[in-house]
Structures are given as C-alpha cells and as structure tokens.
Amino acid sequence: MTGHHEPGAGTGGFPPPGADSSSIPAMAAEDERAVEEALALVASNRPDRGVRPGEREPSAPGSSAAHSPAPCSPAPGSSAPDSPASHSPLPRSPAAVPSPPSRPRRSRARATPWEEARALAARAGRDFPVAAHRLPLDRALGHVLAEALRALTDLPSFDTSAMDGWVVAGPGPWTVREGEGLLAGHGAPGALPDGEAVRIATGARLPADATAVIRSEHAHIDESKGLLYAQREVVPGQDIRPRGQECRTGDELLPAGTLVAPAVLGLAAAAGYDALAAVPRPRVDVLVLGDELLTSGLPYDGLIRDALGPMLGPWLRALGGEVGEPRRLGDDAAALRHALTTSDADLVVTTGGTAAGPVDHVHPVLADIGAELLVDGVDVRPGHPMLLARLPSPGPYVVGLPGNPLAAVSGLLTLAEPLLRGIAGRTAQDPYRALVHDEVQGHPHDTRLVPVVHRAARGGGLDHVVPLHYNGPAMLRGIAAADGLAVVPPGGVRSGTEVEILDLPWASAMPWTEGCFT
Ligand SMILES: Nc1nc2c(c(=O)[nH]1)N[C@H]1C(S)=C(S)[C@@H](COP(=O)(O)OP(=O)(O)OC[C@H]3O[C@@H](n4cnc5c(N)ncnc54)[C@H](O)[C@@H]3O)O[C@H]1N2
Numbered sequence: 477m478t479g480h481h482e483p484g485a486g487t488g489g490f491p492p493p494g495a496d497s498s499s500i501p502a503m504a505a506e507d508e509r510a511v512e513e514a515l516a517l518v519a520s521n522r523p524d525r526g527v528r529p530g531e532r533e534p535s536a537p538g539s540s541a542a543h544s545p546a547p548c549s550p551a552p553g554s555s556a557p558d559s560p561a562s563h564s565p566l567p568r569s570p571a572a573v574p575s576p577p578s579r580p581r582r583s584r585a586r587a588t589p590w591e592e593a594r595a596l597a598a599r600a601g602r603d604f605p606v607a608a609h610r611l612p613l614d615r616a617l618g619h620v621l622a623e624a625l626r627a628l629t630d631l632p633s634f635d636t637s638a639m640d641g642w643v644v645a646g647p648g649p650w651t652v653r654e655g656e657g658l659l660a661g662h663g664a665p666g667a668l669p670d671g672e673a674v675r676i677a678t679g680a681r682l683p684a685d686a687t688a689v690i691r692s693e694h695a696h697i698d699e700s701k702g703l704l705y706a707q708r709e710v711v712p713g714q715d716i717r718p719r720g721q722e723c724r725t726g727d728e729l730l731p732a733g734t735l736v737a738p739a740v741l742g743l744a745a746a747a748g749y750d751a752l753a754a755v756p757r758p759r760v761d762v763l764v765l766g767d768e769l770l771t772s773g774l775p776y777d778g779l780i781r782d783a784l785g786p787m788l789g790p791w792l793r794a795l796g797g798e799v800g801e802p803r804r805l806g807d808d809a810a811a812l813r814h815a816l817t818t819s820d821a822d823l824v825v826t827t828g829g830t831a832a833g834p835v836d837h838v839h840p841v842l843a844d845i846g847a848e849l850l851v852d853g854v855d856v857r858p859g860h861p862m863l864l865a866r867l868p869s870p871g872p873y874v875v876g877l878p879g880n881p882l883a884a885v886s887g888l889l890t891l892a893e894p895l896l897r898g899i900a901g902r903t904a905q906d907p908y909r910a911l912v913h914d915e916v917q918g919h920p921h922d923t924r925l926v927p928v929v930h931r932a933a934r935g936g937g938l939d940h941v942v943p944l945h946y947n948g949p950a951m952l953r954g955i956a957a958a959d960g961l962a963v964v965p966p967g968g969v970r971s972g973t974e975v976e977i978l979d980l981p982w983a984s985a986m987p988w989t990e991g992c993f994t
C-alpha cells in the first residue's frame with residue numbers, strides 16, 4: 477500500500493539530494509537518532525565526510541550483461557488472468573483511504589537477528605515433509621537428488637584403451653597381428669600373447685594380458701619384418717584405463733541433496749541410471765498486493781508499475797521453486813485470505829502489506845487464519861518487516877516480502893532462499909567472503925544487505941567487490957547491475973574488510989530453470 481513515507485529520506489545527516497537518500501532504510505525515530513550519531517562518528521573519522529562510500533564508486537558498466545533475460549521468460553508486463561489491478565486499477569482518492577486500524581504497532585523486540593532468521597528458515601524447510609519421486613533422466617534437470625547417487629557399475633566397466641594406437645603384450649619389438657583391430661563397442665577380444673601387438677581404438681576393450689597401449693604417433697612398423705617398434709620408453713599400464721578406475725559398483729558418486737545439473741545427468745547415465753530419485757521442486761504461489769500497481773505502461777496519478785511480479789517468478793525458479801504466474805490481489809483482505817487458505821502450494825510468497833499501514837493486511841489475515849509466525853521482522857536493512865509463517869497443517873509456509881522492491885529482494889534471500897533450499901533438500905553452499913573496496917556504512921543495530929559487483933584484481937591488487945549506488949529500499953537500479961549482495965554487519969565495514977557475499981542465482985536460472993522443464 478501507499479501512504480507512509482520513509483522517515484530516513486532527506487533527514488539531516490543523511491545523504492544529500494541526488495545521492496541515495498534511502499540507502500539507510502526507513503526506521504523508527506530512535507533508530508534514526510542512533511544512525512545519525514553513528515554517521516557523525518564515521519564522518520568525523522573520514523576525510524570525505526558527508527559523502528557515502530558507494531557514491532564514490534561508479535556503478536559497474538557492463539555488469540548488467542549477467543542479467544540478460546532468460547530465453548524462456550514470460551513476456552514482461554504480461555498480466556495474470558486473475559488480476560483485479562491489472563488493467564483498471566481502482567480509482568482512489570484521499571477519501572477512499574481507510575482509516576488506520578486500531579491494532580498496535582508491532583514492536584521491534586520481536587525481530588529476529590539476520591543469521592538466526594536464515595537458519596530458522598532453512599530448518600523450517602528441512603522440517604517440511606516431502607516424498608521423493610523417480611524422474612526419467614530427461615526430466616530430472618534442476619531437481620535435487622533425494623538419495624545418494626551410487627554407481628550401478630564399475631567405471632570404466634572393462635579395461636579399455638585411452639588412445640588410438642597399438643596394444644602390446646610383453647617387451648618389444650612386437651609382431652603385428654595383420655588384418656586385426658579392436659574397436660570400441662565390441663565384445664571381449666582373445667588374450668594377447670607376449671611379443672604381439674594389435675591395432676586398437678580409443679574405448680575398445682583390452683585383450684587379457686595386455687601390457688600397455690602405444691599411441692599411433694609413438695610407434696612405427698618395419699613393414700619388411702612385420703614388427704612394431706616403440707619410439708619412446710613403454711611404461712606398463714600406459715594409456716590403459718583399468719576397470720573401476722573412476723568408481724566401483726556401489727561407490728557414492730554424489731550425496732543426496734545435490735542439484736541435478738547437466739553433468740550430473742551425464743554421470744548418472746554413465747553409471748547406469750535411467751531415472752533418478754528426486755525431491756519434487758517446491759511449488760510456490762506468488763501473491764502481489766497493492767491497489768497502486770499497474771502491469772503495463774507508464775506510472776500515472778500515483779499508480780506505479782508492479783516491479784515484483786515480473787521479478788519474483790524467475791528469481792524463485794532460480795532458487796529451485798516451481799512457480800505459477802503472480803496473482804495480483806490489490807489491497808483486499810478477503811482476497812488474500814481466500815488465496816492463502818485455498819493454496820495448494822508448499823510456499824506462498826506475498827509482496828507488500830507487511831507493515832502496519834491502513835491497508836497492510838498480511839499480519840491481520842495471518843492472525844485471523846491461525847498462522848504461526850516463525851519470523852516476524854528481521855534485524856536487516858532493507859527488508860526488516862519481512863516475515864515467515866506456517867499456516868495450520870497441511871497449509872503452506874508463507875514468506876511475506878515487504879513491498880519496497882529491494883526490501884523484497886532482501887526478504888527473498890533471507891527467508892525464501894533458505895526455506896526453499898530446505899524443502900528441496902538442497903545442500904547449502906559454503907558461505908564465501910570477499911574484500912570490499914570502499915567503506916560501507918552500516919546500520920547501528922541491524923545487518924545491511926548491499927548490492928555489489930565483483931571486480932577482478934588489477935595492478936597488483938586483489939579481487940574484490942564494490943558497493944553499488946542506488947541501494948535504497950525502493951530502488952532496483954543497484955541490484956539490477958549487481959552480481960551479489962554484501963552482508964554488512966552492524967556498524968559497517970572499512971575498505972579492505974572481508975564481508976560475506978550472497979550470490980545471485982543467475983547461473984542456475986538460465987535458461988533451463990525458466991519454464992523449460994517438464
Ligand atoms: N510507520 C512505519 N511505516 C513503515 C515502516 C515502519 O517501520 N514504520 N517500515 C517501512 C518499511 S522498512 C517498509 S519495507 C515498508 C513495508 O511496507 P509493506 O510491506 O506494507 O509494503 P507496502 O506499504 O505495501 O509498500 C511499500 C512501498 O513499496 C511499493 N510497492 C509495493 N508493492 C510493489 C510492487 N509490487 N512493485 C513496486 N513497488 C511496490 C509501494 O507502492 C510502497 O511505496 O513499510 C515502511 N513503512
């Protein structure tokens with residue numbers, strides 16, 4: 477909904493107009509004072525006081541190359557069929573704005589620390605009951621292995637030649653078996669007596685008692701004598717791939733929880749699989765709230781384009797979800813209640829309406845339908861009003877993303893990513909850290925997530941990340957040019973500090989998670 481404003485924007489001590497005034501997100505008055513004090517301290521230690529670190533670094537030209545749309549993306553601006561606000565948004569006037577509800581404002585004390593919120597979401601996901609199913613290899617891409625992939629055969633399954641050339645037995649020179657040759661795909665050849673050589677192709681079975689394979693280019697034949705001479709020393713076993721070199725039957729090739737990427741399909745096929753036991757991809761419904769949202773054209777009369785509908789489907793798919801078209805419900809508590817209670821998804825993601833404004837219906841509706849709030853606010857900026865709830869069994873989880881677009885991204889990576897990973901049984905990537913160039917302001921108490929772009933080392937420096945401009949809660953310009961989000965601890969970091977980086981999952985989003993399954 478609209479109607480509230482960001483207390484941080486334009487406040488004394490915050491960045492000047494034209495800078496990213498909302499980089500320090502909206503916050504309560506006491507927080508604002510604390511930030512001002514903290515900024516004053518930081519500024520007093522810096523020669524360039526009054527200028528935010530990110531603003532000194534130009535945003536990264538060319539970094540948007542990583543973000544070209546996936547080939548299978550639905551057409552931008554396409555509207556959901558059940559979209560009340562799609563084409564004819566409700567006419568609104570100040571008189572039409574409902575009066576603020578009498579419910580008390582939720583207190584900050586309930587907010588969960590950022591790390592804990594992520595851990596809690598992952599745990600909630602792991603607790604979700606899922607039944608593995610078998611998928612033929614050609615449908616398993618992008619799923620997660622429900623059980624370890626164990627070799628159904630030795631690999632290679634027979635001793636084989638690694639090169640085209642000659643297979644020899646015993647010391648040379650060797651008598652060449654005329655008119656014979658061993659090709660890939662044929663049955664077991666007869667044994668090779670010492671002193672003999674036979675032509676062999678890469679991948680052909682080796683005869684019993686073979687000593688080595690000599691590559692064609694490392695041998696010559698004395699035609700008059702019918703003898704093969706090696707042109708360099710022959711080491712027993714050279715260019716032979718012995719049976720079981722890669723694995724023995726029953727060896728664990730990959731653990732349960734592995735994402736089925738193209739190479740996993742190849743390995744599974746090589747190891748004898750026709751189908752894989754996979755965890756079904758979590759089904760996700762996306763509910764976009766807000767009467768002010770348009771699905772096409774230019775903003776007008778206080779109405780704005782829905783920036784989250786087009787973004788969340790592909791993003792959630794990249795996180796492993798099977799996602800339907802976003803449903804735009806406006807600011808309609810009854811419609812929200814109906815959508816939540818009738819959803820057959822594993823996870824419902826809502827956008828907007830998480831705060832305590834006049835038409836912020838998410839909390840009251842969740843309370844009304846008996847949802848359990850597992851996370852109610854997170855100590856992170858932007859995105860602190862995000863929430864995670866569980867509807868009464870067998871209902872879905874609900875991740876409530878704040879309406880401010882970068883705040884929604886923050887909620888996506890803080891709650892939806894670990895939750896989906898947990899439901900899908902996917903193993904967590906080890907967190908990784910990178911040097912950040914430039915000082916990054918922190919929030920006094922909360923973690924900040926700041927869009928960054930990786931830069932390769934130059935001139936004796938090290939690989940590092942650079943914070944991007946336009947990282948305010950209502951902005952997408954920074955994140956759209958970013959390739960990661962830096963996790964900035966309370967208080968901020970100095971230039972040259974290592975910070976944790978949350979990767980953006982684009983690599984796995986393209987193109988095969990974009991509706992190209994099934
Ligand atoms: N009195 C207070 N007001 C607010 C607080 C607070 O602590 N006290 N927190 C602020 C913060 S932080 C955020 S974030 C927002 C979260 O609000 P909601 O989740 O209720 O979101 P809305 O009010 O519906 O929308 C906020 C903002 O985002 C725009 N929006 C919503 N949906 C979309 C969309 N799909 N695409 C583009 N933009 C969207 C909406 O028009 C508003 O401008 O609350 C603050 N308020």
Ligand code: MOO
Pocket residue numbers: 501502856857858859860861878880883949950
């Ligand atoms: O600043 Mo809010 O934190 O936009 O989520």
